[in-house]
Amino acid sequence: xxxxxxxxxxxxxxxxxxxxxxxxxxxxxxxxxxxxxxxxxxxxxxxxxxxxxxxxxxxxxxxxxxxxxxxxxxxxxxxxxxxxxxxxxxxxxxxxxxxxxxxxxxxxxxxxxxxxxxxxxxxxxxxxxxxxxxxxxxxxxxxxxxxxxxxxxxxxxxxxxxxxxxxxxxxxxxxxxxxxxxxxxxxxxxxxxxxxxxxxxxxxxxxxxxxxxxxxxxxxxxxxxxxxxxxxxxxxxxxxxxxxxxxxxxxxxxxxxxxxxxxxxxxxxxxxxxxxxxxxxxxxxxxxxxxxxxxxxxxxxxxxxxxxxxxxxxxxxxxxxxxxxxxxxxxxxxxxxxxxxxxxxxxxxxxxxxxxxxxxxxx
Amino acid sequence: xxxxxxxxxxxxxxxxxxxxxxxxxxxxxxxxxxxxxxxxxxxxxxxxxxxxxxxxxxxxxxxxxxxxxxxxxxxxxxxxxxxxxxxxxxxxxxxxxxxxxxxxxxxxxxxxxxxxxxxxxxxxxxxxxxxxxxxxxxxxxxxxxxxxxxxxxxxxxxxxxxxxxxxxxxxxxxxxxxxxxxxxxxxxxxxxxxxxxxxxxxxxxxxxxxxxxxxxxxxxxxxxxxxxxxxxxxxxxxxxxxxxxxxxxxxxxxxxxxxxxxxxxxxxxxxxxxxxxxxxxxxxxxxxxxxxxxxxxxxxxxxxxxxxxxxxxxxxxxxxxxxxxxxxxxxxxxxxxxxxxxxxxxxxxxxxxxxxxxxxxxx
DNA sequence: TTGTAGGCGTTATCAG
DNA sequence: CTGATAACGCCTACAA
Numbered sequence: 001x002x003x004x005x006x007x008x009x010x011x012x013x014x015x016x017x018x019x020x021x022x023x024x025x026x027x028x029x030x031x032x033x034x035x036x037x038x039x040x041x042x043x044x045x046x047x048x049x050x051x052x053x054x055x056x057x058x059x060x061x062x063x064x065x066x067x068x069x070x071x072x073x074x075x076x077x078x079x080x081x082x083x084x085x086x087x088x089x090x091x092x093x094x095x096x097x098x099x100x101x102x103x104x105x106x107x108x109x110x111x112x113x114x115x116x117x118x119x120x121x122x123x124x125x126x127x128x129x130x131x132x133x134x135x136x137x138x139x140x141x142x143x144x145x146x147x148x149x150x151x152x153x154x155x156x157x158x159x160x161x162x163x164x165x166x167x168x169x170x171x172x173x174x175x176x177x178x179x180x181x182x183x184x185x186x187x188x189x190x191x192x193x194x195x196x197x198x199x200x201x202x203x204x205x206x207x208x209x210x211x212x213x214x215x216x217x218x219x220x221x222x223x224x225x226x227x228x229x230x231x232x233x234x235x236x237x238x239x240x241x242x243x244x245x246x247x248x249x250x251x252x253x254x255x256x257x258x259x260x261x262x263x264x265x266x267x268x269x270x271x272x273x274x275x276x277x278x279x280x281x282x283x284x285x286x287x288x289x290x291x292x293x294x295x296x297x298x299x300x301x302x303x304x305x306x307x308x309x310x311x312x313x314x315x316x317x318x319x320x321x322x323x324x325x326x327x328x329x330x331x332x333x334x335x336x337x338x339x340x341x342x343x344x345x346x347x348x349x350x351x352x353x354x355x356x357x358x359x360x361x362x363x
Numbered sequence: 364x365x366x367x368x369x370x371x372x373x374x375x376x377x378x379x380x381x382x383x384x385x386x387x388x389x390x391x392x393x394x395x396x397x398x399x400x401x402x403x404x405x406x407x408x409x410x411x412x413x414x415x416x417x418x419x420x421x422x423x424x425x426x427x428x429x430x431x432x433x434x435x436x437x438x439x440x441x442x443x444x445x446x447x448x449x450x451x452x453x454x455x456x457x458x459x460x461x462x463x464x465x466x467x468x469x470x471x472x473x474x475x476x477x478x479x480x481x482x483x484x485x486x487x488x489x490x491x492x493x494x495x496x497x498x499x500x501x502x503x504x505x506x507x508x509x510x511x512x513x514x515x516x517x518x519x520x521x522x523x524x525x526x527x528x529x530x531x532x533x534x535x536x537x538x539x540x541x542x543x544x545x546x547x548x549x550x551x552x553x554x555x556x557x558x559x560x561x562x563x564x565x566x567x568x569x570x571x572x573x574x575x576x577x578x579x580x581x582x583x584x585x586x587x588x589x590x591x592x593x594x595x596x597x598x599x600x601x602x603x604x605x606x607x608x609x610x611x612x613x614x615x616x617x618x619x620x621x622x623x624x625x626x627x628x629x630x631x632x633x634x635x636x637x638x639x640x641x642x643x644x645x646x647x648x649x650x651x652x653x654x655x656x657x658x659x660x661x662x663x664x665x666x667x668x669x670x671x672x673x674x675x676x677x678x679x680x681x682x683x684x685x686x687x688x689x690x691x692x693x694x695x696x697x698x699x700x701x702x703x704x705x706x707x708x709x710x711x712x713x714x715x716x717x718x719x720x721x722x723x724x725x726x
Numbered sequence: 727t728t729g730t731a732g733g734c735g736t737t738a739t740c741a742g
Numbered sequence: 743c744t745g746a747t748a749a750c751g752c753c754t755a756c757a758a
Contacts (some may be wrong), residue, residue, distance in 0.1 A: 009509060011735055027737060034738095037743060048750040057484040058430065059735035061421045062750050069464070069485075077453065078684070090440065090467060099481060101432070101462050106451060118462060121420040122432075144373060146417070268389070281671055305668025308644055321441070324714035374751055385729045389755065400727060425734050673750035716744090 004050075010051040012306065017040070019047035030055065040321045061123065070331060071101045071119035073112060073129040080303065081274065081320045082130065085153060088324025089128050096332050098125070105248070106265065107132050113139045120146060126331040128324070130154045135214055149334035151327045154217060156344050163334070165327040165345045169217050172349040173224025173272060176298045179351060180268045181232050184360035185296060188234075189259045189266035190225045191276040193246040194218045202226075209236050220332065221272040221300070224283075240266050244276075252279045260295065267360050268296035274303055292358035302352060311355035318349045373414040382410035393418065393616060424486065433694060434464045434482035436475060436492040443666065444637065444683045445493065451687025452491050454602065459695050460639075461488070461507060470495050470609070476502045483509060489694045491687070493517045497577055512697035514690045519707050526693040527609055528686050528708045532580050535679045535712040536587025536635060537594075539661045542677070542714060543631045545597050547660060547723035551597075552622045552629035554590045554639040556609040557581045565589075565601065572599050583664070584635040603629050607639075615642045623658065630723050631659035644672065655721035665715060674718035681712045 016026035021040055029044035030053060036044070047053075061067045072089050074082040090100045101124060103115040103317035109132050116139040119127060125241025126149045131137060134157040140150050141160060152164035180188050194200070200222065208230060211223040222241070229236050239262060242255035254277065259266060269284075271277040277299030281291070289295040291311060299306060302317035326345055379389035391397035392407035393416060399407070411415075424430045435452050437445040448586055451643040453463045453695055464487060466478035472495050479502045482490060489512045494500060495518035503513050504523060515527035543551050557563070563576025563585065571593060574586040585604070592599050602625060605618035619642065622629060632647075640662030644654070652658040654674060662669060665680035 012737090013735080023735095024737085024745055024747090025743085027735095028744090031737070035743065038746085052508075053506075054480075055484055056486060058421060058424045058486045059750095060737080062425050062734085062752095063736045063738085065750070067421065067485075076450065077440075078443075078447045078450040080441075080446070083443070084441045086465070087439065087441035087467065094466075099464050099466065099485065101460065101464050102453060104450065117417075121418055122462065123419060123421045142415075145415070152739055189376060266571060278671065285671070285673065288443070303668070304641060305671055308641065308648070308668055309672050310648065340611075350419070354602065375753095376751080386752090387729055390751095391728090394753075398727065403728085419751055422734095422751080424752085425736095428734075479738085545755090570747045645756085 007143070009056070010053045011056070012053075015044060015047045015051055015053050018051060019043040046319040049338075063107045066125060067123045068098050069101055069122070069124045070098050070126040070128065070328075070335075071103065071115070071122075071124045073103050073105060073115045073119070073127060073131075075107045075130060075132070076104055077102055081154075081301065084320035085130075085324035085327075088321040088326075089328040090324075092325050092328035092332065098332075105132055108131055109136055116140065116143055120144075120148060124148065126335050127151070128153055128327045128331055131157065135159055141164075147332055151331045153323060153327045156215060158215070161342045163330040163342050163345070164326075165323050165330065165347060167189065167217075167219035167318050167323070167349045168346050170224040170227065172318070173221035173270070174228040175349075175351045176270050176300075176316050177225050177228035178232075179353065180270065180296060181228065181234070182356060183268075183296065183357050185268040185357075186234055186360075187240065187257075187264060187266045187267075187268070188225075188229070189236075189240040189269045190222065190241065190244045190295060191244070191252060191256060191269060191280055192218050192222050193252070193273050193276055194222070194243045195245040199243050202236070203337075218272055225270060225272075237264065239264065246273075246275060249275075249279060253283050254278060256280060256283045257287065260284075260289065262352075266295075268298070268357065271297065271299045274299075274301035275316070277301065277303070277306075277313070281313065292356050296357040296360070298351075298357060307354070313356045314354045315352050316349055317352050319347060323347050370530065372419070372693060373416045374419070374680065375416075378407060378410045378414055381414060382406040401466075423545045429488060430486045431461050432464055432485065432487045433489040433491065433698075434466065434478070434485075434487045436466050436468060436478045436482075436490060436494075438470050438493060438495070439467050440465055444517075444664065444696070447683035447691075448493075448687035451684040451689075452557050452691040453687075455688050455691035455695065461695075469493055472496055472499055479503065479506055482506075483511060487511065489698050491516070491690045491694055492521065492545050498522055510695055514694045514697070516686060516690045519578060521578070524705045526690075526697070526705050526708070527711060528690040528693065530580075530681050530686070530712045531589065531709050532583035533587040535663075535681070535714075536633070537591040538583035538587075538712075538714045539633050539679050540588050540591035540665075541594075542716065543633065543659060543661060543720060544591065544597070546631075546659065546720050548629075548631040548720075549597055549723075550600075550603065550627060550629040550631070551588075551592070552603040552605065552619075553585065554605045554607070554615060554619060554632060554634045554643055555581050555585050556615070556636050556639055557585070557606045558608040559606040562606050565604075581635055588633060588635075589665045600627065603628065609636075609638060612638075612642060616646050619643060619646045620650065623647075623652065629658075629676055631661070633658065637662075637664035640664065640666070640669075640676070640678070646675065657718050659720040659723070661714075661720060670717070676719045677717045678715050679712055680715050684709060686710050 105112040156164040244252035271280040307311040468475040519527040607615035634643040669676040
């Protein structure tokens, strides 16, 4: 029987007293280190059980200087991408004997800074973060200076010497758009989750159009779109580029409606993320534009539903689970002392061709 | 400029030395308590900045005896239900100044026990858990005995005196089946994610059929199905009850195929969870059974995709986000000393009638 | 207002 | 093998 009630939790000293040995001996038995004679071993064991002794990890962390915890900082853990990534991180952490503390930032820099500060206070040993900004990263640099390794997930920072795990957004997008072009499409619209007010600029350099702005998944995907078109000598029409804030569904819907009902309406749409894909699909249906006969569509992320609809959607698939796993592996390599220079690891994506793209006769 | 390099992190004592004051004074300034004269205040402040002082939460926890952390133990954080619930929990925790540690159990009791043990060692102050078993809960009882409040999410335990946040599974299911019955359906199949080998028993008591077995969401939903049928004096046919392990997709698919192609094939299906709903929908399509004309379907959980398919699916909607929030609120009430007797809080569900149920002429 | 000293629970060192 | 003791970093009586 263990003592009930919520009295103070028994400590090594309590067990030692009860077993009639020193704290050192009790500690050795309970902690499983050092050598203790069989009889005392048994006595301490017994006393421990009777008292219901359980080790105090905080005290141990205090003494040993490690908390066996890491932090995972993401935009929104309810988002399937981050939920899966988190699972990958937690799995690797668990295998290493570490726990994972999660914090949401809602893409707000201030919350992210705060999250990192709190994690450092809690003395976590490493951070996997999908940063809001890849340039405004002083807080991450501070973590590194304090000896806490940082691994970037889904984004790479040109100014922070940290490992990052990403996909090749530009190429993934170019593949998707290339697929549409090969099917004969020339007027291809793109739906991107970027706030137009802080969006990248489209700049003409010589005879080429370039997307200027810091590298971010959505921006890079837009770059891929532009590049694919130019490679095939197709003009990029601003009217076919739809920028909307990530959370602003109505804005995105309106964007698509305007695009599709305007002059020079696109025959195909490339949606650059899971939210945009949902919106594109739902809006096309609401407008009674048959997919793919009246409008072809390539989406991003292999969400469950993309094979449930008819026709099943062609999408660019990535693996957040794998990204999370690899990120955590890099993190633990660092925690274990790896000092190699920062690496950017690219996880492959795959264009899953299903039935949402129609052949388009060249005009 | 702060000192770079990964030398030992500065402590209050370091700052004190540099500022030429006692540790007590430095502590008062750095920790923001007590009274310190303006000049020393400034000196300590400055010394702190120069050294890049940051408080050590572990030491603080050691001294004060609270870690400002709670644990969230779930089957699989990548599952949308738990991901949303987690978000709800983390939001409330964040508002209280607490962080959340997540652990996955994969529905394995041993992993759950381990998770709770680790959380207790880490001295978390409370646990929200969606337990694998509602009877095998010794580990949760231990947490309570140690003064760590436990709130059950999505399940209620008859043997653990803890708050629980659930939905009325039986009624939700009965509503769904009632809806089918009202539409004229008499042969209604049900798809449940229960391992047949450890499933509940269907027992005849008098002229009624009862589902025997401990309360669990899936079992209760099956109960609701049985009750709804019996209320309308419709015979429950074992052949129309499909039990499959949660993770075993092929098994579930086969179950449905057998059911639909057998004699007395159902005219409608009730899928009792999000996985079963996906499988039912996908399988119906694969078999070219038109929904709702040839087969009506009511699903569980208002997943995004249910409005993207055509026809949009009628479903029983629950709010995992809200469940997580409420669970965390109960938890913090306990942490703050609430001693009222354990409550079971039922979060409402809603039957969302869309277009996947056809009127069925009475024969 | 300021400083000294003690203790939170654990583990490591060192002497016996 | 065993035990006394110090130390991790912080906070807080208590004394000055």
